[in-house]
Amino acid sequence: MLASVWFVLWGLLWAVYFMLGGFDLGLGIMQPLIARSEGDRRMIGQAMGPYWNGNEVWLIAAGGVTFAAFPTTYAVMFSGLYSALMLILFGLILRGIALEFRNQSRSGAWKSLWDACLMVGSFLPAFLLGVAFANIFQGLPIDQDGVFRGTLWTLLNPYGLLGGLLFLLLFVEHGTLWLAVKTTGALHERAGRWAKGLWWALAATAVGFLIATWYATRLYANYLQNPMLFSVPIVLIPAVTVAALFGIRLFAAKNRWGRAWIASAVTIVGATFFGVIGLYPNMLPSNLNPTYSLTVHNAASSPLTLKIMLVVAVIFVPVVIAYQSWAYKLFHHKVSEEDLAYEEAYGQ
Amino acid sequence: MDALLLSRLQFAAATYFHFLFVPLTLGLSILIAVMETRFARSGDEEYRNMARFWGKIFLINFAIGVVTGITLEFQFGTNWSRYSRYVGDIFGSLLAIEATAAFFLESTFIAVWALTWNRLSAKAHAVTIWLVAFASNLSAVWILTANAWMQHPVGYTIRGGRAELTDFFAVVTQPFAWHTILHTLSGAYILSGMFVMGVSAYHLLRRQHVSFFSRSFRMGTVMALIFSVVAVVHGHVQGSEVAKAQPTKLAAMESLWETKQRAPQHLLVIPDAKGERNRLELGAMPGVLSLLAYHDINATVKGLKDFPKEDRPPVTITFLAFRIMIGLGFLFPVLALWAFWKRNRLLESPRLLKVMLYAIPLPYIASQAGWTVTEVGRQPWVVYGVMRTAEAGSPIAPSQVAVSLTAFVVVYSLLGLAAFYLMARHAKQGPAVDVAAS
Numbered sequence: 001m002l003a004s005v006w007f008v009l010w011g012l013l014w015a016v017y018f019m020l021g022g023f024d025l026g027l028g029i030m031q032p033l034i035a036r037s038e039g040d041r042r043m044i045g046q047a048m049g050p051y052w053n054g055n056e057v058w059l060i061a062a063g064g065v066t067f068a069a070f071p072t073t074y075a076v077m078f079s080g081l082y083s084a085l086m087l088i089l090f091g092l093i094l095r096g097i098a099l100e101f102r103n104q105s106r107s108g109a110w111k112s113l114w115d116a117c118l119m120v121g122s123f124l125p126a127f128l129l130g131v132a133f134a135n136i137f138q139g140l141p142i143d144q145d146g147v148f149r150g151t152l153w154t155l156l157n158p159y160g161l162l163g164g165l166l167f168l169l170l171f172v173e174h175g176t177l178w179l180a181v182k183t184t185g186a187l188h189e190r191a192g193r194w195a196k197g198l199w200w201a202l203a204a205t206a207v208g209f210l211i212a213t214w215y216a217t218r219l220y221a222n223y224l225q226n227p228m229l230f231s232v233p234i235v236l237i238p239a240v241t242v243a244a245l246f247g248i249r250l251f252a253a254k255n256r257w258g259r260a261w262i263a264s265a266v267t268i269v270g271a272t273f274f275g276v277i278g279l280y281p282n283m284l285p286s287n288l289n290p291t292y293s294l295t296v297h298n299a300a301s302s303p304l305t306l307k308i309m310l311v312v313a314v315i316f317v318p319v320v321i322a323y324q325s326w327a328y329k330l331f332h333h334k335v336s337e338e339d340l341a342y343e344e345a346y347g348q
Numbered sequence: 349m350d351a352l353l354l355s356r357l358q359f360a361a362a363t364y365f366h367f368l369f370v371p372l373t374l375g376l377s378i379l380i381a382v383m384e385t386r387f388a389r390s391g392d393e394e395y396r397n398m399a400r401f402w403g404k405i406f407l408i409n410f411a412i413g414v415v416t417g418i419t420l421e422f423q424f425g426t427n428w429s430r431y432s433r434y435v436g437d438i439f440g441s442l443l444a445i446e447a448t449a450a451f452f453l454e455s456t457f458i459a460v461w462a463l464t465w466n467r468l469s470a471k472a473h474a475v476t477i478w479l480v481a482f483a484s485n486l487s488a489v490w491i492l493t494a495n496a497w498m499q500h501p502v503g504y505t506i507r508g509g510r511a512e513l514t515d516f517f518a519v520v521t522q523p524f525a526w527h528t529i530l531h532t533l534s535g536a537y538i539l540s541g542m543f544v545m546g547v548s549a550y551h552l553l554r555r556q557h558v559s560f561f562s563r564s565f566r567m568g569t570v571m572a573l574i575f576s577v578v579a580v581v582h583g584h585v586q587g588s589e590v591a592k593a594q595p596t597k598l599a600a601m602e603s604l605w606e607t608k609q610r611a612p613q614h615l616l617v618i619p620d621a622k623g624e625r626n627r628l629e630l631g632a633m634p635g636v637l638s639l640l641a642y643h644d645i646n647a648t649v650k651g652l653k654d655f656p657k658e659d660r661p662p663v664t665i666t667f668l669a670f671r672i673m674i675g676l677g678f679l680f681p682v683l684a685l686w687a688f689w690k691r692n693r694l695l696e697s698p699r700l701l702k703v704m705l706y707a708i709p710l711p712y713i714a715s716q717a718g719w720t721v722t723e724v725g726r727q728p729w730v731v732y733g734v735m736r737t738a739e740a741g742s743p744i745a746p747s748q749v750a751v752s753l754t755a756f757v758v759v760y761s762l763l764g765l766a767a768f769y770l771m772a773r774h775a776k777q778g779p780a781v782d783v784a785a786s
Contacts, residue, residue, distance in 0.1 A: 049459070049463065050459045050460070050463055051459070053414065053455040053456075053458060053459055054452070054455045054456040054459060056414075056418070056455070057447060057451050057452045057455045057456075059418075060418060060421060060447045060451060061444070061447045061448060061451075061452070063421055063422060063425075064421065064440070064443045064444035064446070064447040064448075065444050066425075067421075067424065067425065067432060067436050067439075067440030067443055067444060068436065068437075068440035068441040068443065068444035068445075069440075069444075070436075071432055071433050071434075071435075071436020071437060071440050071510075072433050072436075074424075074425045074432055074433075074436060074440065075425055075429035075430070075432040075433040075436070075742075076429065076433075077425065078422060078424075078425025078426045078429065078432075079425060079426055079427070079429035079742035079743065079744055082426050082742070082744050082748050082749075082752075083748055083751075083752075085422060085425075085426055086426065086748075086752045086755070089418065089419050089422055090755060090759060092415065092418060093415040093416070093418075093419065093759065093763070094759075096411060096414060096415040097411060097412070097415060097763060097766070100407065100408070100411035101408075101411070101766060101770065104408075104770050105770075145743075146429075146433075147743045148743075151745075301436065301437045301440070301441070301512075301513075302437050302507075302512040302513055304512070304513050304514070304516070305437045305438070305441050305512075305513045308441065308513075308516050309441055309444060309445075312444075312445050312448055312449065313448065316448045316449050316452075317448065320448065320452045320453075320456075323453070323456055323457075324452070324456055327456050327457075327459065327460050330460065330464070330467075331463070342463070342465075342466060345466075346400070346462075346465050346466070
């Protein structure tokens with residue numbers, strides 16, 4: 001029971017990271033496409049400046065909780081996906097430093113270098129996290145000792161690549177919407193146009209992914225086999241997710257960008273939960289032999305650790321949400337020349 | 349080379365690099381918080397300018413500390429999966445608590461602090477940097493508690509092929525952890541104090557921004573003085589803690605081969621690890637090692653030869669790193685005291701200023717040497733007495749690790765250069781607001 005609670009929290013932490021980190025990853029990827037001037041590029045930097053660091057801690061928390069609550073899953077997942085994870089890490093290093101260092105010098109070459117790092121460093125995690133999760137949904141070549149019998153190329157199969165593309169589009173849509181919310185003028189218009197255009201690609205990929213999931217994974221079968229357990233999620237999660245996906249387009253058409261972004265956030269959380277709940281009780285299904293799979297039961301920590309962690313989570317997560325919400329509110333205004341002037345004056 | 353050795357090199361490189369940037373953030377955040385508090389109280393603009401100047405250096409260090417910290421957390425899974433599976437129940441939970449209870453706070457408020465100089469009141473802005481300082485140090489407390497558990501595991505039982513938590517309270521309250529925390533934080537504060545003193549000395553030698561950098565210098569001096577004394581006094585207590593908990597590490601630190609009653613301390617030793625002896629031992633002070641380790645001049649200290657060969661750590665590295673740390677550790681209070689004595693006559697003390705400028709790297713060397721003693725001295729164990737390093741690695745192809753290790757070396761070198769360039773440039777430039785006239 002305790003392990004199952006942690007399974008849901010585990011999924012929730014990843015989902016929150018995708019929802020929050022997703023928009024700054026997406027913006028990092030879109031920056032070279034949307035920005036037409038140095039002013040635009042700095043506005044885009046400002047649009048994520050106050051948030052990206054706090055957002056990334058959700059990834060650290062998701063990793064930490066995987067380690068603490070499901071050590072065996074953590075061990076097999078992170079060592080099995082070694083090359084993909086290393087690329088994700090290097091991406092996160094480059095983009096984090098790019099965001100902090102870019103404006104420390106006026107040299108054009110210096111700025112272009114970090115712009116390139118931001119783009120590549122945002123693309124790698126967005127795409128590869130999608131590849132990794134799609135492969136987890138599909139099943140990994142894990143043997144009886146929990147050893148991953150594959151390479152990076154094993155992960156780059158059609159369904160994995162489709163998952164990568166889906167994450168990429170979810171994040172760039174999410175980031176573009178965020179930019180539309182945070183800016184005014186020409187940059188805002190351009191962000192809005194991109195968001196509307198990208199939506200079609202996202203919707204088509206999402207439909208393709210849902211169909212491919214039928215053939216490539218056991219998610220639907222798992223839902224259908226456990227109708228009692230899943231009666232609520234089986235109706236609710238896909239319904240809400242699909243509704244939210246269409247909601248993005250509807251709100252965007254009315255230029256209600258804040259609502260469109262929320263719809264996009266719901267889509268990301270819904271999509272993550274659709275996959276994660278569909279895995280239950282598996283965490284890392286083995287496609288060599290189902291009995292080798294890592295499950296909520298055989299991968300979990302001791303009840304004492306799970307209990308202590310739950311107490312910590314119950315106390316601190318609401319506090320974290322409270323002050324992060326406060327920080328979001330503090331910077332809720334649209335970015336403007338004033339922010340750029342601040343940057344000049346305070347050399348951030 | 350096998351995956352294990354490559355993984356060890358990679359973890360060592362990543363940790364050393366991470367800890368080049370972390371200690372300064374631990375102490376500097378506190379100094380900045382004090383500066384802002386003084387500004388809030390007195391309205392003296394110079395304190396605000398000081399906070400802004402040092403704040404920029406803090407941000408550069410913080411950024412590198414964050415991105416290199418993530419890779420450390422994930423490397424336990426990627427390169428040390430058997431370790432992670434074996435001890436995740438305890439070790440993993442400490443890391444997860446660190447993220448939830450400290451790192452969120454730190455990362456959220458660092459952005460608030462950096463972006464609200466003109467929006468929050470002086471008081472509120474000081475509160476944000478105090479939160480950052482508190483959270484950074486709290487973060488260190490959790491991580492060091494996790495490390496202390498690897499050095500001296502408590503509160504667990506081996507069940508179902510892994511270590512399971514039985515007593516959380518024992519893990520977080522064990523004296524070994526609190527000694528590690530006090531020692532590491534002292535080192536970080538010495539480093540931060542001396543960094544501020546060194547950079548200030550650079551400008552004072554040029555007689556620019558005199559009031560600004562004299563104040564900074566004095567603040568750094570107070571921090572360095574207090575904690576260099578703490579480090580020396582407490583270092584002795586910690587040494588006896590190591591003697592009890594990790595006798596093999598103590599023997600390697602001292603290059604003591606034969607078990608001895610009334611064990612001496614030598615002024616000069618040249619270890620010969622292959623020959624299991626010391627090539628040279630000079631200036632014996634009988635009983636001093638026994639006294640330091642067990643508070644008893646006649647106590648018996650166990651030598652390396654009385655431990656099975658497969659349980660001994662690499663002696664030469666541990667021994668040398670320990671000597672470097674101790675030597676520098678004794679130098680720091682002397683320097684800090686000298687500076688404190690001259691604190692109101694800085695401009696007339698160019699020799700002091702020059703020494704402090706060139707002393708900037710010394711606490712960095714000391715803290716890296718200290719971690720070398722801690723981690724190399726723990727070998728061949730990853731968790732002392734419980735799990736060997738050789739059993740802890742991931743079942744992965746060496747080629748994968750070779751590629752990632754190379755990438756780490758290249759990327760980290762470039763990052764280090766970029767950070768060094770930015771910090772040096774900013775430090776030399778001095779405060780943006782010209783306060784020399786005031």
